[in-house]
Amino acid sequence: MLRRTLSSILLTGLLSLSNSIFAEGEPRIIAGPYLQHTTQTSMVIMWETDTPCISGIKYGKARFRPSGQKGKPDLAKILDLNVSSIETRTIHEFTLEGLEPETDYFYQAHSLGSDGKKIQSDVLIFQTAVRATSPFAFVVMGDNRSYPKRFKQLADKAWAERPNFVLNVGDVVANGKNKDEWIAQYLGPASELMKRVPTYVAIGNHERNASWFYEYSSYPSPENYYSFDYGNAHFTIVDSNADLSPGSEQLQWIIADLSASKAKWKFVAHHHPPFSSDKDDYGNTDFWLSKRGDPRVQSLIPIYEKHGVDIVWCGHIHDYERTWPIRDGKVDQANGVIYIQAGGGAAELEQFAPTRSWFTAKVLRNWQYCLATIHEGTFRMMAYDLDGRMYDYLELKK
Numbered sequence: 486m487l488r489r490t491l492s493s494i495l496l497t498g499l500l501s502l503s504n505s506i507f508a509e510g511e512p513r514i515i516a517g518p519y520l521q522h523t524t525q526t527s528m529v530i531m532w533e534t535d536t537p538c539i540s541g542i543k544y545g546k547a548r549f550r551p552s553g554q555k556g557k558p559d560l561a562k563i564l565d566l567n568v569s570s571i572e573t574r575t576i577h578e579f580t581l582e583g584l585e586p587e588t589d590y591f592y593q594a595h596s597l598g599s600d601g602k603k604i605q606s607d608v609l610i611f612q613t614a615v616r617a618t619s620p621f622a623f624v625v626m627g628d629n630r631s632y633p634k635r636f637k638q639l640a641d642k643a644w645a646e647r648p649n650f651v652l653n654v655g656d657v658v659a660n661g662k663n664k665d666e667w668i669a670q671y672l673g674p675a676s677e678l679m680k681r682v683p684t685y686v687a688i689g690n691h692e693r694n695a696s697w698f699y700e701y702s703s704y705p706s707p708e709n710y711y712s713f714d715y716g717n718a719h720f721t722i723v724d725s726n727a728d729l730s731p732g733s734e735q736l737q738w739i740i741a742d743l744s745a746s747k748a749k750w751k752f753v754a755h756h757h758p759p760f761s762s763d764k765d766d767y768g769n770t771d772f773w774l775s776k777r778g779d780p781r782v783q784s785l786i787p788i789y790e791k792h793g794v795d796i797v798w799c800g801h802i803h804d805y806e807r808t809w810p811i812r813d814g815k816v817d818q819a820n821g822v823i824y825i826q827a828g829g830g831a832a833e834l835e836q837f838a839p840t841r842s843w844f845t846a847k848v849l850r851n852w853q854y855c856l857a858t859i860h861e862g863t864f865r866m867m868a869y870d871l872d873g874r875m876y877d878y879l880e881l882k883k
């Protein structure tokens with residue numbers, strides 16, 4: 486998040502300012518534009534240029550074509566609002582505010598380099614967050630790192646679902662300290678999706694808590710953990726790399742966040758899985774017993790049970806597993822919490838333990854993503870593999 490007060494940067498017609506104040510360089514957009522945090526009245530848009538630029542966004546509410554109008558539209562009429570900044574930067578971030586809920590807007594990003602040359606994105610479209618009574622859909626995927634071709638295949642499938650947003654359970658790059666990977670492994674392969682659909686990331690271990698995670702992201706503070714509402718659901722995003730021991734700052738925040746939410750549906754996302762049937766991450770099952778869950782997040786389980794969390798989304802293990810509803814260490818179909826490990830997002834697959842875990846409802850060793858849909862008290866989740874086959878389905882009613 487580039488912490489900046491919008492009031493200080495709202496300037497009209499700024500892109501015609503004198504060239505002399507800018508550094509050398511001809512601009513090229515090397516990442517994005519892409520969408521981050523959205524609410525019913527706002528949208529965050531980011532992009533990166535290869536040289537320092539001043540930038541802006543032209544945007545406008547989508548309308549029907551006026552009767553009798555033929556040919557290409559006058560873009561100035563479609564993009565009739567704008568926001569711009571006098572700051573010279575390479576990573577550009579704007580929050581469009583005062584938008585209408587559940588409404589389509591066209592937008593176009595502009596950057597102006599030191600030589601007076603201007604670059605602009607295509608005219609793109611986004612939709613603000615839906616009203617609390619409206620149906621919506623979101624994709625869950627994760628562990629997309631290291632294999633950008635495969636990730637692009639899955640990201641394009643996710644885009645084909647036309648979700649309202651994407652929840653990514655982390656490890657979007659192999660090494661978060663390598664700046665180039667953020668474009669090569671994440672923002673580049675997912676560009677068709679991310680320029681039209683907001684993406685929320687739960688930070689993984691491979692992000693290494695690097696500054697680039699914060700530079701390329703814009704989520705509610707402090708960004709490595711945060712929460713947001715969408716429709717009638719509340720999403721709590723946890724940093725499972727950080728301290729989650731009793732009394733820790735983040736654990737206190739999670740309790741307060743879940744206690745405060747009155748949303749019909751409560752979801753949590755973090756990278757490490759509290760329950761997992763992985764073959765050797767939690768004890769090598771060739772020779773020993775496995776703990777069948779990540780020790781880092783065990784402290785969260787009673788909190789989720791106490792505060793009525795419906796589903797915990799996680800990754801880290803590179804395949805799919807859905808648990809039965811769990812409460813007090815056993816299956817409780819009426820009052821349990823479901824854990825879905827959706828880590829088949831591109832990285833090399835892992836193997837399951839040779840025997841079934843007591844909590845397992847479904848496993849799949851393949852690359853995959855999940856699509857969740859919600860309307861009022863009905864939740865449905867379809868899980869698809871790389872070839873588009875639906876291999877798991879879940880319906881919850883409340």
Ligand SMILES: [Fe+2]
Nearest residue numbers: 656689690801
């Ligand atoms: Fe991981």
